[in-house]
Amino acid sequence: MNRKLGLVLTILFSVVLSACAPKSEPPAEPTVTKAPEAPKGPVYPYAGIDLTAEELTALGIDGDPRDEKVVYFEYNSTAIDRRSQVILQAHALYLGKRAGTRVSLEGHADERGTRDYNLALGERRANVVAEVLTAGGAASQNQTISYGEERPVDTAHTEAAWQKNRRVEIKY
């Protein structure tokens, strides 16, 4: 029941997020036709991702969102932020056309909190990512695994390090 609710919420959340995304507005009819190559509207460099290069950069995504293989989380949270949403959307679009691709989703936590709790938290994050990918149309075979806090990318005791460690790695 509640897992389904969670899934529905996740999907709703993604719908709300995409609704928030800047839409292409029809350019006002130019009264003076002098500049023929005036922009016709925002340019979306990546198919299926309604964001301009500048908007992607603002989210910390330089280049193709599908080249980003890691999504990050807040402390003790499994919420998918805007950046992750865009990245997962790109992966879901790609995977949607490649049914049966095996995807490994590795969930991690930062060192705060106990090791066993973090194993559970890492799994939750991987599961949420799997649900978003599936909801986004990925027909892949997702395998989730949790490493808890056991495999940090940065071992420093700083917020910057923790931020890098609270992650799900997408591998296929």
Added chain:
Amino acid sequence: MKKNILINILVLLAISSAASAQIEINIDGGVESGMPIAIVPFKTPEGVELEHQVHKIVANNLYVTGKFEPIPSEKFLTLPSKLEEVRAKDWRLINAQVLVFGEIWSLGKDSYEVIYRMYDVARDKQIGQTKRVPKVRAQDMRAVAHLISDDVYKAVTNGGGAFQSKLAYVEREQLSPQNFRYKLMVSDWDGYNSVKVYRSKYPILSPSWAPDSRKIAFVNLTKKGPIVRVVDLNTGRARTIADFKGVNSAPSWSPDGSMIAYSSSRHGSPDVFIYNIETKEHQRITKHYGIDTEPSWGPRGETLLFTSNRSRKPQIFRYSLLDQTIERMTFEGDENANASYDYQGKNVVLVHDGGNIVLFNPLTSEMQWLTKAKFDESPSFSPNGDMVLYMTEQGFEPAMIVASTDGRVRTKVEFVRGDVREPAWSPLKK
């Protein structure tokens, strides 16, 4: 495994048949410092130098409990080894309340006998009987010292000592930048005599002792995820008890040894399960969409504490096996996790707000801070409940600490080195 780490073949014999008397010294709560005690260097056979000095080990052991204040041996006016050599006034002068002294006899090649006595200075008479530990090898002198420490502890406090118990912990060895080896280790309580009992290239965590100290349950990450395994310390053999889909973790052995509680997410979210060792059946205990993990048995096996984020942030809950009710235990602070009872059920130790070790009174809900560091973790009680073992960090290195529960004495576990984590104190030797 060639080395039997569990059975110390030491026999304690009482020579005199006089009725043993408990010393009546009140060391109950509120003491500013421990009881002054003098451990006299044991007289050794002519020309024999023993690697392990019994009196030093005993003095260190007693100090760590927070209940004793061993007097430095430089202050001793005399060094008796026999009863007739004791002059009470020599010890009153340096404020010693109890005296421990003895001698070591050579019985032949690498075979010794240790004789020791305790003495009540105020009453000017021997406490209990004269004790004899026969047929000891030089390398066993540490074990003898631990035995004597337990004996002194019992005579003075009337409680069981913890010095013959063991520690389990995980040691990580770095083979190359991205390549590690994890070893489950067992050692004496002070870290000496460490022996590897299991090894893996994947992380090992959460060791939990069987009540007979002969097996350890633990978590081993694998390619497919974390699984719960049990290793037999006598045979070195390991078997898997939970490798279901998802995360299997946080094993805790029941006090009667018949069950292991653990957490498994095989139905979607982590719930508490109980594995029955005899029937091999797994019983689901909690059903909640939140994270339920770190189950830990109450001392009589009728309750399970566990960590759950069902109230958003991790807090401690208590499940009753008698009426299947769940009750929230902790309300103070943002997070409380990894709780465990002492063996008497009086106190709970837990990790508070991510890195303080806190004693929690299950009746009054009162919290008492043992540490206020940021990253302390993995607390476990000594088998007599007097001390707490936990991990901290000292100068960017992991350090295993034993603290007296009154927080007065804190010592680094002397012989543990390297990248260690996840310590767990064994039950009392049976």
